[in-house]
Each structure stands twice: as structure tokens, then as C-alpha cells.
Amino acid sequence: MHIPRIPALIPALLAAWLGTAGNAAADIGGFLIDPADQQVHRLDLDTGRVLGQTPVPVADIYHNAVRTREGQLLVAGHSTLSVLDGTTGKLVATVPLPEAMVPDERPNRPKNDDGLPREKLPVLQRAAAAQWRLFGLDYEERTGLAYLGVQDPHAHTIIYRFEPKTRQFAVLSTFVGVGRLADLAVAGDGLRLYVAAIELLPEPAGRIYPINPLSGERGAALPIAFDPRHTQMSLSTDGNLLYLIAADQSVIVVNTRSNAAIRRLRVGTELEKNARIARVLPAADNRHLWILYDRGLLLWDPFKGKAVRKRTLAAPPRDVFMHPDSMHLWTLHGGLPGQNTHLRRWDTLAAELPQLNKFDGPAGASRLLMPILASALPPTAALPKVAVVGFETGQARAGGRFPNVSEVVAGSLLRTRRFEIVPPLQIKTVLDTLALSPDQLRTGDPEAVRQVASLLGADYVLVGEPLRVGMPDRTIERLAGLWNPYMPFVLSQLQSPTVVARAEAFDRDGHSTWKAEVANRDDPFLSGKVDSTMLGNALVITAQDVANQFSKGALAENGKPGADLPPIARHESLASIHRVALLGPDSALYNEKANRAESLGQVLAEKLAHLGWEVSDPDASFARLAELGIEPAQLLTSDPKLLARTLGVDAVMLGLVRSSTYVSGGFLGLSQGAAAEVVLQFELIDQQGRRLWKDIQVRTLPTGVKDNGAALMQATSAIVERLSQGLTAGTGGTPRKLSP
Numbered sequence: 001m002h003i004p005r006i007p008a009l010i011p012a013l014l015a016a017w018l019g020t021a022g023n024a025a026a027d028i029g030g031f032l033i034d035p036a037d038q039q040v041h042r043l044d045l046d047t048g049r050v051l052g053q054t055p056v057p058v059a060d061i062y063h064n065a066v067r068t069r070e071g072q073l074l075v076a077g078h079s080t081l082s083v084l085d086g087t088t089g090k091l092v093a094t095v096p097l098p099e100a101m102v103p104d105e106r107p108n109r110p111k112n113d114d115g116l117p118r119e120k121l122p123v124l125q126r127a128a129a130a131q132w133r134l135f136g137l138d139y140e141e142r143t144g145l146a147y148l149g150v151q152d153p154h155a156h157t158i159i160y161r162f163e164p165k166t167r168q169f170a171v172l173s174t175f176v177g178v179g180r181l182a183d184l185a186v187a188g189d190g191l192r193l194y195v196a197a198i199e200l201l202p203e204p205a206g207r208i209y210p211i212n213p214l215s216g217e218r219g220a221a222l223p224i225a226f227d228p229r230h231t232q233m234s235l236s237t238d239g240n241l242l243y244l245i246a247a248d249q250s251v252i253v254v255n256t257r258s259n260a261a262i263r264r265l266r267v268g269t270e271l272e273k274n275a276r277i278a279r280v281l282p283a284a285d286n287r288h289l290w291i292l293y294d295r296g297l298l299l300w301d302p303f304k305g306k307a308v309r310k311r312t313l314a315a316p317p318r319d320v321f322m323h324p325d326s327m328h329l330w331t332l333h334g335g336l337p338g339q340n341t342h343l344r345r346w347d348t349l350a351a352e353l354p355q356l357n358k359f360d361g362p363a364g365a366s367r368l369l370m371p372i373l374a375s376a377l378p379p380t381a382a383l384p385k386v387a388v389v390g391f392e393t394g395q396a397r398a399g400g401r402f403p404n405v406s407e408v409v410a411g412s413l414l415r416t417r418r419f420e421i422v423p424p425l426q427i428k429t430v431l432d433t434l435a436l437s438p439d440q441l442r443t444g445d446p447e448a449v450r451q452v453a454s455l456l457g458a459d460y461v462l463v464g465e466p467l468r469v470g471m472p473d474r475t476i477e478r479l480a481g482l483w484n485p486y487m488p489f490v491l492s493q494l495q496s497p498t499v500v501a502r503a504e505a506f507d508r509d510g511h512s513t514w515k516a517e518v519a520n521r522d523d524p525f526l527s528g529k530v531d532s533t534m535l536g537n538a539l540v541i542t543a544q545d546v547a548n549q550f551s552k553g554a555l556a557e558n559g560k561p562g563a564d565l566p567p568i569a570r571h572e573s574l575a576s577i578h579r580v581a582l583l584g585p586d587s588a589l590y591n592e593k594a595n596r597a598e599s600l601g602q603v604l605a606e607k608l609a610h611l612g613w614e615v616s617d618p619d620a621s622f623a624r625l626a627e628l629g630i631e632p633a634q635l636l637t638s639d640p641k642l643l644a645r646t647l648g649v650d651a652v653m654l655g656l657v658r659s660s661t662y663v664s665g666g667f668l669g670l671s672q673g674a675a676a677e678v679v680l681q682f683e684l685i686d687q688q689g690r691r692l693w694k695d696i697q698v699r700t701l702p703t704g705v706k707d708n709g710a711a712l713m714q715a716t717s718a719i720v721e722r723l724s725q726g727l728t729a730g731t732g733g734t735p736r737k738l739s740p
Contacts, residue, residue: 029370030321030330031073031089032341035060036364040075042089045330045370048343048359054089056082059134062232063183065369066139066146068164073369076137076148081162097132097150097160098169132158136184136195140213142637143454147172147193147213149184157181159193159211173216178209182231186213187256188239189637190455191433194256196231196244197221206231208244210259214434214451224261226252230277237286238638240630245277251289251300255629257429262629267291267300270307281320285645286638287628290329292320297331297346297353302628311346311353321368322348328356332368341365383568384459386413387422387452389431390438391464391501391546393539402536405467405501405543411679412547414656416554417568417696420681422456423656426636430455438463446510453508455637460513462505462550467542469535470498496521496534499542505550518545569694570726573686577650580608580684581616583635583643584654600716601653607720611727621647640685651692655682682719695722 032041035058042051057077058064065075071086083092132150139146146162159173179199186193193211205225211218226244234243242254249268254261272295279292289300294316299309319332329348334341341361346353391405410421430452440448441463453461498521505514522537548555582601605617622632624647635643644652683694699718
């Protein structure tokens with residue numbers, strides 16, 4: 001199936017297509033950043049009236065101010081960082097930048113254990129204002145941390161990390177020798193920082209360097225060059241893509257997860273001769289780009305590879321801004337020495353981009369910001385989210401495949417309906433990008449745990465040590481077989497493998513909140529199960545024991561499969577959706593007959609169509625997003641409402657499926673069977689970020705040891721059945737007829 005294209009001639013649909021059909025009343029106030037007069041001006045954007053000024057140090061660079069998720073403004077000077085109230089504009093605090101010592105280059109500096117020289121540890125002291133130059137400031141919403149960089153005349157560079165809540169600085173990185181730095185940006189998933197440098201050799205060009213936000217390690221420059229006269233970096237609305245302006249007036253697109261340039265947008269073909277791009281601003285739909293150039297403004301559609309809106313401007317623009325919940329675009333003009341500024345507001349829904357207002361502003365202003373109030377941010381999950389890491393089983397043992405214990409722990413926590421879990425792919429990509437191993441989390445390093453928990457959006461990180469397995473000594477059985485060939489079989493049913501697990505949970509602050517050690521085995525008594533089967537069962541039992549103890553008995557109390565339970569969340573708008581894109585649930589079930597993993601989403605798409613929905617299956621949805629350069633792993637850290645807007649659908653479906661199989665035995669191996677327990681978590685989220693449906697259900701399905709296909713089909717039917725009941729309750733009508 002293909003995602004439908006929305007006619008551009010219908011204004012109401014166009015608003016949804018652009019993802020900007022919000023309430024214009026959201027444009028209630030803004031701030032003009034004025035480095036010339038070292039002030040921040042607060043404006044009423046309905047009337048253009050200046051409501052007040054706050055004198056603060058302001059560095060004359062582009063990225064000198066950011067908004068925080070709490071609604072505050074952070075404004076950076078060369079030696080201070082000012083915290084302002086995002087509503088009143090009043091100064092809350094001024095925090096001086098500390099000074100970190102540059103690497104000690106003395107020949108007799110201290111040595112490491114391996115005999116190699118080591119750098120001096122950074123020391124925090126007050127910085128000298130004349131020595132350092134600010135080159136960039138950015139903020140990462142997932143962790144709630146700000147990052148800013150300064151450089152001295154000798155190209156010594158310091159990257160600071162700032163915690164707005166505590167107003168504390170920490171030195172993240174110090175390095176030298178990368179040219180004159182001109183900008184700083186943080187990827188939306190928080191896994192990388194980027195700094196832009198102007199380098200003269202082998203030829204003048206702009207270069208970008210990635211930095212690990214946990215260790216501060218700087219990577220090699222990406223093999224791309226961009227215009228050294230326009231070094232301001234821009235991020236997509238979801239922060240997954242980085243935009244750079246090239247000298248030929250094209251836009252280079254860098255994927256922040258793969259850390260590579262993936263495409264080039266030929267924007268220059270739509271510009272007048274000798275025109276130059278000034279700014280790149282992503283639209284609220286996470287798809288289109290607003291391109292501000294010295295003679296006008298245009299809206300670029302990366303899918304079509306052309307401009308779909310264009311407007312010539314009488315005065316050269318200096319900055320552009322669009323509130324994520326508004327259909328209006330703002331441009332800032334003037335602001336050069338001896339020149340007043342003026343603001344213009346544009347209607348983005350009309351093809352000709354008509355001007356709605358024009359206001360005069362103070363001279364010297366160079367940037368416009370509109371604070372996003374905390375109430376406008378997406379609501380947090382109602383259930384605590386847990387990231388399960390570790391519980392390695394070691395090398396595969398003879399006898400076949402064994403369960404992934406971390407996934408069984410996660411599935412058991414889902415079964416309680418009291419927790420959400422972080423998808424394993426998201427955990428793996430975060431740890432790989434930060435170059436972290438489970439061992440580093442097991443040490444309980446508070447900073448590492450804090451960073452990982454924040455980047456995963458997890459309330460708890462549950463870390464398990466590698467499992468210890470005790471296999472029975474079968475020497476007696478083998479000796480007894482010399483006397484009677486049936487004795488090894490009988491004696492082997494009296495003992496079984498033992499599994500020992502040790503686990504510890506940490507909260508978002510890195511504090512240990514729970515610790516336990518459990519030991520379990522499968523009952524072998526005359527069941528006819530071999531060691532490999534009993535070991536597999538013991539791993540499942542151990543995983544469930546860990547989950548039950550972590551949840552304080554909730555698994556035993558509320559985790560038993562049985563009657564349907566009510567959904568965790570339901571919104572009345574569920575009945576009004578018509579187009580859905582599937583981005584999950586993923587599937588942990590395996591089709592032994594086909595010898596491959598099944599995609600639950602693909603099967604589910606066909607069944608959901610019988611609810612009267614127009615459904616885009618996962619293959620079509622992922623392919624559409626891949627056209628923009630967004631990878632599947634990045635979807636897990638993207639705002640679902642932005643994904644719905646990007647795909648042009650009413651809602652996206654996300655979720656998880658976790659399963660485990662327990663093999664039961666009969667007397668002396670007779671009537672041996674298996675049961676696959678399937679735990680389903682799924683939710684629908686629309687373009688406004690509303691959670692239309694959220695549910696966690698458990699199905700225990702009898703299945704053969706070699707066939708999980710039937711379990712997969714029953715799992716998809718369970719999802720459709722639950723949604724059908726929800727739609728019925730919303731409309732008060734009869735249940736929707738489902739296909740056989």
C-alpha cells in the first residue's frame with residue numbers, strides 16, 4: 001500500500017499536510033535577541049509593541065539563545081550564561097562560565113599505568129572574559145542539558161555541559177587544532193554534538209566534527225565541505241537530520257544517527273542568479289524546509305525536489321522563525337549598524353504567502369525566539385518506562401536456540417500492565433553510538449546511567465549481570481548405563497540445570513533503587529525433558545522471577561493471562577481517524593516453517609483495513625521516511641506526532657510484541673507440549689500528539705515447539721479485536737465486522 005498524497009488545493013487538508021494548522025493565538029509573545037545593545041526585548045506579537053527589555057551579555061553569533069523544556073530562555077555571552085523567565089523575560093540568574101585547563105603539554109607531565117602521558121584533569125575556575133570567544137549554544141530536550149562552546153585565540157576549545165535546574169557547568173571536552181569554530185548543534189536524539197569549523201587548508205571550506213556527549217571524545221571531520229561563509233547548522237524538526245548550506249546554494253543533508261551525508265537538495269535551481277541562502281528552517285511537519293535567501297522566501301518539498309511556495313521580499317531577511325503550533329511564519333529584517341529592524345508575519349497556507357502584519361523593532365536585533373511553554377510539550381507516558389540491559393547467556397549451548405532473557409524480563413514487565421519498556425533496538429543504538437557496554441552500566445556510574453536513561457526516555461535502567469548456569473553432572477547416569485541402558489534416562493529426570501541471575505535497577509538520577517539475586521531451575525521429575533529443554537525453561541522462569549521481584553509482586557498479582565482488560569488510555573477522537581501508518585508493533589515471534597522472522601506489522605495492516613481504515617503497512621511507511629533519510633532506528637526517538645505529519649496520515653501505530661515459550665512435559669516424556677505467551681503493547685498517536693489508544697494485552701497460545709505461526713496470527717487478531725471494541729464504544733454502534 002502507498003501513503004495517499006493530499007491535494008494541495010484544499011486549504012483544510014493543506015494545513016494538515018504542512019503540519020501547521022494550529023491555533024494562531026499561540027503567537028502571543030516573542031523575544032528579540034539584541035547583541036548590539038546587549039539586551040533581550042520582549043514583544044507582543046499581536047501588536048508589535050515592545051513590552052520590556054532585559055540587559056544581559058549577548059554574544060554576536062547566530063546560536064546565542066535557546067528555549068528549555070521548562071519554558072526558560074538561556075542567553076549566552078562570551079563569559080556568562082543568563083537564565084530568563086520565558087513568560088516575563090525577567091532575569092532569573094547569571095552564571096559565569098568556568099575555565100578549564102587546556103591539555104598539559106609538559107614533557108614531565110604525569111603518566112598513566114601504561115607509561116603514556118596523560119592530560120591534566122579539567123579544573124573549573126572563573127574564565128577571563130577577554131580570552132574566550134563563544135561560538136555556539138544548543139539545548140537537548142531529552143536530557144534537559146544545554147551545551148555551549150568557547151575558543152581562545154590559539155584555537156584551544158572547551159565544550160561545556162550545563163544543567164539548567166541546578167545551574168551547574170561541567171567540562172565535556174577540551175581539544176585544539178580544528179580551525180576557527182563557528183557553530184554548535186545537538187542531534188535530536190542527544191547521541192551526538194556537532195561543531196562547525198572554518199578551515200583554510202587544503203582550501204577554504206566549512207567542516208563539521210562529531211562529539212560524543214557522554215565521553216566528550218571528538219571524532220574525525222565528516223568527509224563533506226560546505227560554504228565557509230554560511231556555517232550556521234540547522235536541524236530537522238525531529239532533530240534526526242542536519243542541514244548545511246553548500247557554496248553552490250544546495251543544501252547538504254546529514255543523518256545524525258549514521259553520521260553521514262545522505263543527499264543534496266538542489267535548492268539553488270529555484271533561486272535567482274547570484275542569490276544566496278541565509279537560513280534553513282524546518283517546517284512543523286518534519287518534511288518541508290523553509291529557505292530564507294537574500295531576495296525572498298520559499299518552501300522546499302524534498303519529496304518533489306522543488307519549491308511549492310515562493311515569495312520575493314523587498315528587504316533582505318536576517319532571520320526566520322515559525323512556532324510549531326502556529327500557521328504563521330515570521331521574518332526579521334534590518335538590524336545592521338544604524339538600521340532599525342522590522343518584523344513581518346506571513347500566512348503559510350495561501351499559495352502566494354501573503355503578508356499579515358509588519359512591525360517595527362529595535363535596532364541591533366539579530367534573532368527572533370518564541371518560548372514554548374511547558375504545557376505545550378507532549379505529555380509524558382502514564383506508565384514508568386524501563387530499559388532492560390544485559391542478562392547475557394553466553395555462547396550457545398548444544399541443543400538449539402535459547403530465549404533472550406532480557407527480552408523475557410521486558411515482556412514480563414509489560415505483562416503486569418504497570419510498566420512500559422524501551423525497545424531493544426533503541427537500547428542497542430544508544431549504547432553503540434555512545435560507545436558504552438552493559439559492563440559500564442553495571443558499575444553504576446551515575447553520569448553514564450543518567451545520560452542513557454535520559455536519551456532512552458527511561459524512568460529506570462534495569463541491568464543484569466551475565467547469567468551463571470550450573471549444568472548437572474551426568475557421570476553417574478553414564479556409569480549406570482553400563483549396567484542398564486534405561487537407567488540414564490530415569491536418573492536424568494531427578495536433577496536439572498540451575499540458572500542464577502543478579503540484577504540492579506537505577507533511576508534517572510543514577511541512584512540504585514533495587515537489587516536482587518535469584519536462582520531457579522525447571523522441575524525435572526519424570527517429565528521426559530532433556531537438559532537443553534530444562535535449561536530453556538529455567539531461563540524463562542528466572543527472567544519472570546526478576547520481573548516479579550522488580551515489580552514487587554505485580555507479575556504474580558496482575559500478570560496472569562486470562563480475560564480481556566480495559567485499555568490503558570483511550571481518546572474520543574479514535575472514531576474520527578481514517579488513515580493510519582504502521583511503524584509497529586515489531587515482532588519477536590519466529591516462523592519455524594518459513595525459517596525467518598515474521599513482521600507482525602505487515603500481517604496487521606491487512607487486518608486493520610477491515611476496520612474501514614486506509615492503512616499504510618510498515619514497508620511503505622519506512623520507504624517513505626527513507627526518502628527523507630530517516631532510518632528505522634531513529635523512529636524510536638522521534639516524536640510520533642511528527643511522524644504522522646511527515647507521512648500525511650491521521651495517526652501512526654507503534655508498539656511491541658514480546659513472547660516466551662515454555663515446554664511442558666508429561667510422564668516420561670509422553671504428551672509433551674509447549675505454550676507461547678505473547679505480550680502486546682500498542683498505541684495510536686495522532687498529528688496533535690494525542691494518544692488515541694494504548695493497550696497492553698496478554699495471550700497464552702498453545703503451540704507446537706516448531707510452529708509459532710499460529711501464535712503470530714492470533715496475536716494480530718487480538719489487536720484488531722481490541723480496536724474494534726474501542727471503536728464500537730466510541731460510536732455507540734454495533735461492532736465492526738472483521739474478516740475471517
